[in-house]
Structures are given as C-alpha cells and as structure tokens.
Amino acid sequence: MELWKELFSSEFGIMSAIVIAVVIGMGGYIGWFVRKHVKEEEAAVRR
Numbered sequence: 001m002e003l004w005k006e007l008f009s010s011e012f013g014i015m016s017a018i019v020i021a022v023v024i025g026m027g028g029y030i031g032w033f034v035r036k037h038v039k040e041e042e043a044a045v046r047r
Helices: 002-009 011-046
Strands: none
Touching: 002 011
16 A cells, blocks of 8 residues: 555656556557458458
C-alpha cells in the first residue's frame, strides 16, 4: 500500500503513472492500427 501512496503523492510518481498510461495507450493504438491495415490489405489481395 505504501507503494501506491508514494506513486500518486510525489511529483515523479505522478509523472511515471502518466508515462505508463501513455505507453499502454500507444500500444493499444498501434495494435488497432496494424490490425486494421492488415485486414484491409488481405481484403485487397482477395479481390
């Protein structure tokens, strides 16, 4: 519990939490983007 308290109470902890959230968000976006374009490419090849 002390870890969570320090993570959200110090300036560096808050910045770290923001960076972690941004990296997870970027990973999700890149996965969605690649999956979308792979499906489009497969559909174009089948035509």
